[in-house]
Amino acid sequence: MESTVTELKFALDTFYFLISGVLVMWMAAGFAMLESGLVRSKNTTEILTKNIVLFAIACIMFLLVGYNIMYVDNASAGWLPSFGTLIGTQAEGADHSLESDFFFQVVFVATAMSVVSGAVAERMKLFAFLAFAVVFTAVIYPLEGYWTWGGGFLSEAGFSDFAGSGIVHMAGAAAALAGVLLLGARRGKFGKNGSVNPIPGSNMPLATLGTLILWMGWFGFNGGSQLLISDAENATAVGLVFVNTNAAAAAGLVGALIVSKLKWGKADLTMILNGALAGLVAITADPASPSPLFASLIGLVAGVIVVYSITSFDALKIDDPVGALSVHGVCGIFGLLVVPLSNDGASFGAQLYGAAVIFGFVFVASWIVWSIIKVTMGIRVTAEEEETGMDLIDCGVEAYPEFSK
Template identity: 65%
Template structure:
């Protein structure tokens, strides 16, 4: 009887893990639609190509090398083809299939890389970006993941968790890490032509398809239930089922709080209801709650999301003043608000500390930013990372992909 209960629990937890992983994989479509909607139509095909290609590269690189860096014992088991009810070297049997864990983890890697895609949009060479994706998903992300979630340090005896660092589903480990890499790329690339005038004024470059951007946001919103809910790691008990329900509830509450707060902030600042700020506000709320969605009350989760929604508006404005050109607001949404999410954790989770959160955030940012800067600089030296001014003017769809997303759109002569 006891064995039958274990088998049922194992099957349910594995199935739940796989479903949540599929939801997170669907976030790749959300990023693709969001980014395609927020760039100009002449760059849409290249954006879509980057998003599908980076997902394939992330999954392959994480399987070959990344998973073994992040989880050494689990990676060895995966490469050895062990897919049974246990993991080589584990002290006790796993409660779900090890291959399900890999699938769930690999879609997180792709999420981190998708953040970079939007920030460098409209002026980065496609193949340079894909080469960076190899480095990011194969080495940079897995290494900081080992120091945080890995539990089996590659270097040293301790993980950041031993210092009081906690990140439930990845506000820092996934989102801030992706934003740190994006910032490195943006600083080396420079701004899009015409974005900033000599007198210091900022020229708005509106996206071509706001319905598509809105659809992308809703897809990301839905996928986030798998992102945060799956991080409970189980559901086949009363305790775990309740925990999953709380995480789903708080995740949704934070997104709502973020959207409403960003919309109101934009109304106060600009006198209009800015849709793009509202969309980024929802995403900011989701990022803010990701570090700890299991311990706040629903009202507190809403307030946390609202703080993220307000912060993201001011962050986007500030980055523009600093002439840091981020077409989709990825650095603000995932980086600035990712840090906020980490700092909110000790307010409801006694197992963390502000000092531990700060040490963890600094470690993740410095590692990812510096290594990404080195990688981008090396690629720039060897093959260049930015398209020519003429190619940027014509649109990178034709120069990088040879076809347009909207070929029926023709300009009057």
């Protein structure tokens, strides 16, 4: 009887892991729709190409080396992993199958890389981006993942990040920031007199659909990170994670709506969408500890922060077409730093330390990789190519050909 119960729990937890991974995989569609809606029509096919190809690259590289770097045969509390290939072997007495763990983890890698895609949109060479994706998903992300979820030195220091506000989202933003600084702004984004010229996206219905898909996928992102569901305690915790995730997103949306109305007298849809995503990113650091009311407050503040962050990056002449640096970077850091307010096991010092190490490492490593790509194959298209649009230059296929006649 005991053996049957153990096997049933194993099967249920494995199935939950797999279904959660499927939900997170669906977030790839969300990023593709969101980003394609927020770029100009002449760059739509290229942004879609980037999103689906980066997902494939992440799956291949994490299978070949990334998972091994992050989780297999590493020293506890260490910093240098034991480099190897593939995903190792099933541990005796595990709660779920090794393959389900890999599948759940690999879609997180793709999520981190998707953050980079939107920030460098409309002026980066496609194959330069894909070359960076290979290195990021194979080495950079897995290494900082080992330091945290893999039982490395940041985990030993008490750093806490339930589902990846820092490990996934802030890391993606750090890589994106390095690329954006080396790449420069889109032509016409900033005037010589210091003005900021808005470059509207081409398809708000798609951007809204993408946000809703991401919102849905986030239940797998955060809910699956509980890891288990086969007993009353874990099942109850999963329920709270779902409620808090949803509450933070809703409150973040409302926060951005209020600020945009007060600031510009308009309900700016792009800010509203980013407000929902800001709430989701912020609560991801710990959706299991706060009450739903406190989770709502975290989301609300994140929704306010993201609006001012986006305008601040513009003021600094840092061009981010989709607001990824603000949503995933600034609000990722915010999410990490508020964890101790509801989780007694976390400390502000450990959270700040972990955030600084992850951001610093990923930014410097990414800067080096981007720089190598820049001097070898180049990272930016020519002014003429940018004017024509990336669809024709990189892909040869327009997303909306009937409108270009």
